[in-house]
Amino acid sequence: MKRLAAALVIMAIAAAVIFWVLTMPQRLDATVTANADAGDAARGERMFNAGGCASCHAAKGAKGDDRLKLGGGLALETPFGTFHAPNISPDRQTGIGAWSGADFMNAMLRGVSPEGEHFYPAFPYTSYARMQPEDIADLWAYMKTLPVVEQANLDHQLPLPFRMRRGLGLWKMLFLSDQPVVAIASGDDQLVLGRYLVEGPGHCGECHTPRNLIGGPDTSRWLSGGPAPEGNGKIPNLTAGAGGIGSWSVKDIAYYLESGFTPEFDAVGGTMVEVQENMARLPASDRDAIAAYVKALPALDSQ
Amino acid sequence: MRKFLYAIAAVGLLVSGVAHADAISDRKALMKEKVGASMGVLAKMAKGEMDYDTAAAVAAFQTMNDVTKTFGDLFPAGSETGGDTTASPKIWEDMDGFKAKLAKFGEDTAAAVAAAPADKDAFMPVFGQVAGNCKACHEMYRVQKN
Numbered sequence: 001m002k003r004l005a006a007a008l009v010i011m012a013i014a015a016a017v018i019f020w021v022l023t024m025p026q027r028l029d030a031t032v033t034a035n036a037d038a039g040d041a042a043r044g045e046r047m048f049n050a051g052g053c054a055s056c057h058a059a060k061g062a063k064g065d066d067r068l069k070l071g072g073g074l075a076l077e078t079p080f081g082t083f084h085a086p087n088i089s090p091d092r093q094t095g096i097g098a099w100s101g102a103d104f105m106n107a108m109l110r111g112v113s114p115e116g117e118h119f120y121p122a123f124p125y126t127s128y129a130r131m132q133p134e135d136i137a138d139l140w141a142y143m144k145t146l147p148v149v150e151q152a153n154l155d156h157q158l159p160l161p162f163r164m165r166r167g168l169g170l171w172k173m174l175f176l177s178d179q180p181v182v183a184i185a186s187g188d189d190q191l192v193l194g195r196y197l198v199e200g201p202g203h204c205g206e207c208h209t210p211r212n213l214i215g216g217p218d219t220s221r222w223l224s225g226g227p228a229p230e231g232n233g234k235i236p237n238l239t240a241g242a243g244g245i246g247s248w249s250v251k252d253i254a255y256y257l258e259s260g261f262t263p264e265f266d267a268v269g270g271t272m273v274e275v276q277e278n279m280a281r282l283p284a285s286d287r288d289a290i291a292a293y294v295k296a297l298p299a300l301d302s303q
Numbered sequence: 304m305r306k307f308l309y310a311i312a313a314v315g316l317l318v319s320g321v322a323h324a325d326a327i328s329d330r331k332a333l334m335k336e337k338v339g340a341s342m343g344v345l346a347k348m349a350k351g352e353m354d355y356d357t358a359a360a361v362a363a364f365q366t367m368n369d370v371t372k373t374f375g376d377l378f379p380a381g382s383e384t385g386g387d388t389t390a391s392p393k394i395w396e397d398m399d400g401f402k403a404k405l406a407k408f409g410e411d412t413a414a415a416v417a418a419a420p421a422d423k424d425a426f427m428p429v430f431g432q433v434a435g436n437c438k439a440c441h442e443m444y445r446v447q448k449n
Binding site: 259270273 | 342389442
């Protein structure tokens, strides 16, 4: 009996140690972050628009120059609780003005904070992790040029099991990857660019790919739509399967991203409006590449 | 007697159900066949797929403006769901906000008719002003359901 109890204690300790090691936040290698502070702000603006940072970190419905005031505060309702977007303006106290470029790169590519904790994937780093380090450095240079906003925000409101950031390490082992989702024959530069913009900064999959029970993207149903995360309505299927947009041409898709009008002259709505307005700010060649990639997606029927 | 009352109630429900189905199909038809179709003409001219024509542009703006006069009456209580509607429940939670978006659409289309842009250069900013109304309203008050 005593033996059994001792064995159980040892097993419990071993499990705790394994959990601790497996869930340890992994920072990037110093060789990756070497140029994190040497980015180009002008190029970074493109990544800022592609990444849609303002949709979550600026005030709700912000237009014009207010989109550049990243004081945070927006409440994001999810099945796991309510998140409040933090202040990512260059304010040193309430924002991230005191961060280094390497800190920023670790947040974007690894979902790890300067204190070495995991971020919640409500911050869509599961997509941003596919970005190139040079693009993150450019984005960082651009973000440092934005207005300082002094504003402290509410803490996230999450039920107990989700309050422990450590457990996110297991989630990340399952869902965090810097590898592309859709295989593309090398040599097609336009498709490769489109894939990069969609799967990386554009984070289209965060809305258009259905999620499994623990909130991870179901990559076997990539971009095939599903219930809206806010629980109201549906997100459309972007593939050519039944219920999708197979009837749209590459030009139609690019025009939708530029203007917000579908081939039937219906107008964009819901959470896609801000995404579309960001896409309209990109060079036309980027929208064409995104459209070409969307058109090349493996067809999946809506469920 | 009781049966009779039930029958009346059933007919009443049926009628109100039908009335709501009418409101839904009417408002969808206005959006698609009037507003969407006019948008098709305007956007083709904006894209250069069709030559710019002042009369055609004014007619399209006028059709949209006419819609704004009746569209707001087609959201009676009880027509929140059914008939493949993509109207968001927010319309009924915030009817004033919804009506304000509609009023703005009315003003901008009236101004476009009055402007009667003479050539494409004059047309483009007027078109942009009108087109912005679509997503401004759809962003808040519409939701895809299939």
